[in-house]
Amino acid sequence: MTRLETIIREVEARLKVGLDADVKRGVSIPSRIGNSGLVIIRDGDPGDPDVTLSPLTYHFDHALELEIFADGASDRFTRFDVIKEQISTVFAADRALGGLCDWIEAEAPRQEDLPVEGGATIKAAIIDVVVQYATADSVG
Template identity: 55%
Template sequence: MPTPRETILTALHARLSALPATALRGEVLPERVPAAGLVILRDGEPGEPEVTLSPLEYHWRHRAEIEAVVQGADRDAVFDTLCASVGAALAADRTLGGLCDWVEAEAPRPVDLPVEGAACLKAAVIPVVLHYSTADPLA
C-alpha cells in the first residue's frame, strides 16, 4: 500500500497528465520537447514537519517541483499558456481530491536555454507546496 506522500505525488502527476503538455515524473529531459510543452514533476523535499502530540501527527509542507519546458519560435506564448494551465489545474482542486490540506504553486523563474542546432528552450521550475499530515514520519 503506498504511503500518503506517494499517493499525493501520484495524484499531482495525474492532475498534470490532464494538461495538453506531456507530463512526466522524475524523468530526464527528453531530446525533443512536444509542441504543447513538457512538464516534469520532481518529488522534491518534505522538509521538517511540525509535530502535534495528542494525537501524534506530523504536519508537512512538502516542496515538490514542476519543471516546465517549451521549445519553438512561439515559445514565449506557449510557455505562458503552459504555466497558466498548470496554475488552473492546481486551482481546480486545491486538496487533490481530499488527499492534501492545501496545494499552492509559487511563481516560476523562466530562463532561455540555448540548444546547439535547434530552437532555444524556455524553461522554469514551478515550486509546488503540498500541505498534508501523517501519523508517521515515514508515511
C-alpha cells in the first residue's frame, strides 16, 4: 500500500472515531443527510512534489478534501459548527498521524447553503486538509 493510501485510511479511521457525524470516503452526495450530519472524504490533489536527491525523496503537500453536510431546519447551524470543531480536534490531537506524515492541518472551510426544493437548506462546506509527507516514490 502506498504512503498516501495509508494516510487516507488513517484519516478516515480517526474521523470515524472522533466525529459524531457519518464519515464516508468517495461516495456520491446522498439525497438525504442524516440528523448527525455527513462528512465525505475525497482523495484530493497531491500537487507537484518537491524533490531532493541522495536519497531520492518526493515531498508532497497533498490536499485532501472533506465535504461537510448538515441538515435539519432547526439545528443545522449548530450541528455544522460541532462537526467543524470535531474535525479540528481530531487533527490537533496528533499532527503527525502517529508518524505517517510530517504534518496535517485543516484549512478554513469554504461554506455554502444548498437549497432543497420544498425543505430547509443544507449547510455545506469543503475543508481542504493539507497532509505533508515524504516518500521514495513519485506515485505516493
